[in-house]
Amino acid sequence: MQPHTLEAYALHVRAGTFAAVQDVSATFPAGVFTAVIGPNGAGKSTLLRALLGLSPPERGEVRLLGRKLADWPRSERARTLAYLAQGEALPETAQVRDVVALGRGAGAWRWGLIPARPWTDADESAVTDALTRTDTLRFEHRRVSELSGGERQRVSLARALASQPRFLLLDEPTNHLDLAYALDVIRYVRCEVAGGLGVVAVLHDLNLAARADALVLLHEGRVLAAGPPEEVLTPALLHTAYGIHAQIIRHDGRLVVLPQDGVQGV
Numbered sequence: 001m002q003p004h005t006l007e008a009y010a011l012h013v014r015a016g017t018f019a020a021v022q023d024v025s026a027t028f029p030a031g032v033f034t035a036v037i038g039p040n041g042a043g044k045s046t047l048l049r050a051l052l053g054l055s056p057p058e059r060g061e062v063r064l065l066g067r068k069l070a071d072w073p074r075s076e077r078a079r080t081l082a083y084l085a086q087g088e089a090l091p092e093t094a095q096v097r098d099v100v101a102l103g104r105g106a107g108a109w110r111w112g113l114i115p116a117r118p119w120t121d122a123d124e125s126a127v128t129d130a131l132t133r134t135d136t137l138r139f140e141h142r143r144v145s146e147l148s149g150g151e152r153q154r155v156s157l158a159r160a161l162a163s164q165p166r167f168l169l170l171d172e173p174t175n176h177l178d179l180a181y182a183l184d185v186i187r188y189v190r191c192e193v194a195g196g197l198g199v200v201a202v203l204h205d206l207n208l209a210a211r212a213d214a215l216v217l218l219h220e221g222r223v224l225a226a227g228p229p230e231e232v233l234t235p236a237l238l239h240t241a242y243g244i245h246a247q248i249i250r251h252d253g254r255l256v257v258l259p260q261d262g263v264q265g266v
């Protein structure tokens with residue numbers, strides 16, 4: 001048991017009747033950017049939801065900062081673990097600052113999920129801080145409908161950071177973003193990780209995943225490999241997981257995955 005980690009122990013999680021995650025153990029430390037990779041249907045989103053307590057495991061358990069996730073009071077757990085779901089929609093007519101304020105729980109009060117409490121100076125400064133760190137403060141009064149896809153994703157990130165979480169879980173945060181915006185997201189994430197945040201991100205782009213500190217490669221619901229990118233991004237493992245033939249090269253100190261044309265290298 002490690003105090004500064006989010007951990008999965010021998011997790012089995014069902015999605016409907018399907019065993020989507022099977023016997024998965026993995027450790028996600030604070031101050032580390034871990035990317036969860038694997039082909040479609042490998043169980044990545046299911047694992048993320050189990051780590052958040054949204055999909056209760058059939059067997060095994062999740063531990064957050066050394067304490068069983070199930071033993072955490074709901075509101076404390078929600079503050080400690082922030083989540084950015086896949087393709088999450090933002091309220092189109094709301095102003096950016098108000099959207100980020102939802103990260104302080106304002107939405108949950110409004111919907112009656114947790115008791116309302118007075119809005120404080122600490123809330124206000126956490127919102128300003130999250131806006132500043134994601135470079136969204138300059139358009140805090142714009143409406144969501146006036147933002148580009150990349151700007152929206154930064155606002156979503158700001159909303160998640162506003163709760164000042166210890167861990168941030170992101171499900172395909174670079175989906176539908178062009179390369180510049182995708183790199184932006186990774187850059188903002190890296191800054192937060194340098195400040196001690198633990199980040200777990202499901203990523204499909206292996207060349208973005210190569211920028212993480214650690215990778216967990218899922219295949220058919222199980223961990224096929226875990227460790228630093230150079231240990232996980234190997235031709236043999238990528239062939240087993242994705243059925244592709246790929247070359248891995250190092251450029252400017254970074255790993256680059258070069259798949260050959262077509263699945264099975266056709």
Ligand SMILES: Nc1ncnc2c1ncn2[C@@H]1O[C@H](COP(=O)(O)OP(=O)(O)OP(=O)(O)O)[C@@H](O)[C@H]1O
Nearest residue numbers: 015016017018020039040041042043044045046047
């Ligand atoms: N409600 C459900 N009922 C039945 N099967 C499900 C359900 N939800 C997910 N699954 C199945 O569980 C498996 C894992 O799904 P999951 O979404 O976790 O995979 P993933 O790795 O995130 O996939 P993708 O990369 O396509 O998003 C898939 O085969 C999926 O079809």
